[in-house]
Amino acid sequence: MNNIAKNRWQVRVAAGIIFVLGFVSGILALNVYRAWARNSMTPGDRFEEMSQQLQLNEDQKTKVKQIFNDTREQLRALRQEAEPKVIDIRKQADDRLVQVLTPEQWKKFQVLRDDNRQRRPRRPRDN
Numbered sequence: 001m002n003n004i005a006k007n008r009w010q011v012r013v014a015a016g017i018i019f020v021l022g023f024v025s026g027i028l029a030l031n032v033y034r035a036w037a038r039n040s041m042t043p044g045d046r047f048e049e050m051s052q053q054l055q056l057n058e059d060q061k062t063k064v065k066q067i068f069n070d071t072r073e074q075l076r077a078l079r080q081e082a083e084p085k086v087i088d089i090r091k092q093a094d095d096r097l098v099q100v101l102t103p104e105q106w107k108k109f110q111v112l113r114d115d116n117r118q119r120r121p122r123r124p125r126d127n
Contacts, residue, residue, distance in 0.1 A: 047068070051061050098106055 047065070051064070054060075056064060097109065101109060
């Protein structure tokens with residue numbers, strides 16, 4: 001009889017563990033899905049979601065869209081203005097690195113830098 005009671009408890013514990021693992025994996029899957037869905041939204045979808053969460057009326061939506069558009073244009077102009085300076089600073093850094101690194105190290109550095117740039121998520125440039 002003692003063996004039967006022990007087996008019942010083992011089955012109950014195993015079922016509890018399976019339940020908890022299923023619950024945790026469900027939560028993780030939901031978080032992964034939400035992150036994926038958030039990243040796959042278009043800017044228009046994100047704006048609509050935000051406007052719903054903020055409960056914006058039509059007048060506010062129009063004004064907020066205009067503010068975002070103006071800001072986007074100002075940032076685009078700033079990036080275009082700053083880009084030549086950024087390129088110059090990077091070239092100066094490369095010139096200094098060439099003086100410090102061996103030719104083999106320089107080649108390896110360039111490969112590592114290019115790999116990092118390719119892995120980094122890039123927003124499409126607005127031109």
